[in-house]
Amino acid sequence: MNDPNKLLLSGDEAVARAALDAGVILGTGYPGTPSTEILECFSQLGGRAQWAPNEKVALEVALGVAFAGARAMVTMKHVGVNVAADPLFTSAYTGVSGALLVVSADDPGIASSQNEQDNRHYAVAAGLPMLEPSDSQEAYDFTRAALETSERWKIPVLLRLTTRVCHSRTLVHPRAAGPAPKTPHFERDIRGRVMIPAYARPAHRRLRQKLSEIQVWNETSTLNRVIDGDRKLGVITSGVSYMHLREVAPHLRVLKLGFTYPLPMETIRAFAAGVERCLVLEEGDPYLADAIRAAGVVVESKPEMYRFDELDAGRVRRILAGDTSPETPVPSGKPPQLCVGCSYRYVFEAFRKLDCIVAGDIGCYTLGAVPPFEAIDACVCMGASIGVGLGMRHVLPAEEARRVVSVIGDSTFVHGGITGLVEMVYNPPPTGHVVLILDNATTAMTGHQEHPGTGRTLEHEPTGKLSIEDLARSVGIPNVVVCDPATDKPGFERLLRDCLGNGQLNLIVARRPCLLIAGKIKDYERAAEQCCETLAQEP
Amino acid sequence: MSERVTNIIIAGLGGQGVLTASAIVSELAFRAGFDVKQSELHGMSQRGGSVSSDIRFGREVFSPMVPTGAADYLVVVAPDQVEVNRYQLRPGGVLVEPGAVDAAELINKKSSNVALLGILSRHLDFSEAAWLEVIAAVFPEKLLAANLQAFALGRERA
Ligand SMILES: Cc1ncc(C[n+]2csc(CCOP(=O)(O)OP(=O)(O)O)c2C)c(N)n1
Ligand code: SF4
Secondary structure, eight states: OOOTTOEEEEHHHHHHHHHHHTTEEEEEEOOOTTTTHHHHHHHHTTOOEEEOSSHHHHHHHHHHHHHTTSEEEEEEEHHHHHHHHHHHHHHHHHOOSSEEEEEEEEOTTOSSSSOOOOTHHHHHHHTOOEEOOSSHHHHHHHHHHHHHHHHHHTOOEEEEEEHHHHTEEEEEOOOOOOSOOOOOOOOOOHHHHOOOHHHHHHHHHHHHHHHHHHHHHHTTOTTSEEEOOEEEEEEEEETTHHHHHHHHOTTEEEEEESEEESOOHHHHHHHHHTSSEEEEEOSSSOHHHHHHHHTTOOOEEOOGGGGSSOOOHHHHHHHHTTOOSOOOOOOOOOOOOOOTTOTHHHHHHHHHHTTOEEEOOSSGGGGGGSTTTOOOOBOOSTTHHHHHHHHHHHHSOHHHHTTEEEEEEHHHIIIIIHHHHHHHHHSOOTTOEEEEEEEOSSBTTTTOBOOTTTTBOTTSOBOOOOOHHHHHHHHTOSEEEEEOTTTOHHHHHHHHHHHHHSSSEEEEEEEOOOTTTHHHHHHHHHHHHHHHHHHHHOO | OOSSOEEEEEEEETTSSHHHHHHHHHHHHHHTTOEEEEEEOOSSGGGTOEEEEEEEEESOOOOSSOOTTOEEEEEESSGGGHHHHGGGEEEEEEEEOGGGSOGGGSSSGGGHHHHHHHHHHTTSSOOHHHHHHHHHHHSOHHHHHHHHHHHHHHHHHO
């Protein structure tokens, strides 16, 4: 029998539960696979969770909570940290009064992302302590440890997850919940919180001081442990790689690192000295191997070919054997496709027909890049469609420039497109430009989350609603049109053709709810109406 | 309890209930007292692409992923996903194919996933009562009857 207190949880669910048990008073973030479920689950468990327009705003909100003496959590996928990097770096200087947990969910193997960046580098670059769980139990334990570390040293702490940890369900034994959260209150600390040069210089020194104290503490932390075994080969590892290693070579001596910045370098040195050969096994970039070598410890590391893609038991076996022969490719499955009947179809058809040059963005509509459409010419990061489209319009010969259109989803527009519109008004290309916003009333790609443009909260309750067309008019775009390509295909084509060539700045909002969510939206609206009626009836 | 870890892969296309089927099996193993790990990649699964989920249970499980070519059981819900997943099966492993149950016999065609679990249930060492209990816990009231029928049909055809 399994212990009745044990639960079968995904890594994301474990983080949510731990955050709740640790008294996190507010969780915020922006959706992004594989991190999205953390806040959704936190909300289901009764935590206060909200979606922010993007990761930068989310981090700032969480930082404010932590300045007010409370415990906060902010969640995002790996590329979200790029967006949040500005406040992230300086929050290491200001520190916090309560606690701030920053969750970065990395995606080795690019299951659902635009790149494979290894965010462990952020811990080093910003100077933030970092923990790396290897399963859901550790996701739970490390979340609590990260919050304790954050509160003890008054510093934001990075919890670095990976897709495999986020989306695997393993057994978790939760601990008793901590004491009820303290009531937030403001304490003035101008020198500590206002990062003008005179205050930032000492703040940087304080940060380095904290990190060296944390390093000393980490040398004896139980978050890193040695698994006894054969001393012929010792392996230093972290994250889910540890699980693959135990699977294929349970007899080896292992140093399993959980707290991976600042590294417990003396512990590592002693471990390496105690084995005949020492190998560093890690997924992604050689972060551990480089740091350990830089400290003068002689270790072996994986061959370069294993920097790419996820590790698994088979690849770990190959690494242990020093095998660099070509890997057998696995048969490729069926790629995701646009839902049958998705209204984006009509938009792509119009692009093809008008021979558009399409600066694209990220969302379901990125699927317009693959056959049968092949109607998207660029996709870089959220919001890039507008700037990239403008750049092309600026320099291409006029007849080509007039074929350029920027296409962006509603959630992505709110996340990273608004400043692009301002740029368009401020630096208009000679041929004008067309921005097409695909407003399907949801963040479809990541599983249908709400965003400021839907006017509903994370819990699908009514709140303030951003009007895209009003916003566009107010920043000074002369031609703003709302349409539905699905109900009037020829009309949409005509509109797009006119806008491409009219020399003006145009914003088209193509509005039609995502097929998969249209029914639910009606339910939410009905629920909201009923709620208003009951309120109206109350005396 | 046996030392050996049982490795199961359930595969299909987005929207076919691969993840639900996988949740049922892992919950079953969990309730039976095993160490369990279940892993899946479901980034864009609702857009009809390939989805597969690994379930491993035993006394102690390390990696959450079934090692390549080590699946004891491969359950495939979509006919066109059999060949691309076959390499996952160990020699002598059991393939549960979509054709094994005629979808026309199901009250709800979407219950093929559970029908195939009915077949799988004949191979695993869990009582029928334990399966039914988990199925009842997973599905909402209005879908339960169709899924119980599908499960029974699968068990019969095995
Ligand atoms: C910085 C960053 N955060 C999050 C993501 C994950 N992500 C990709 S697209 C997207 C939003 C898609 O919504 P929308 O633009 O409305 O398009 P839809 O999928 O609804 O068509 C998100 C959250 C990302 N790629 N980059
Ligand atoms: S989920 Fe919605 S937006 Fe995405 S492809 Fe399907 S219908 Fe289109």
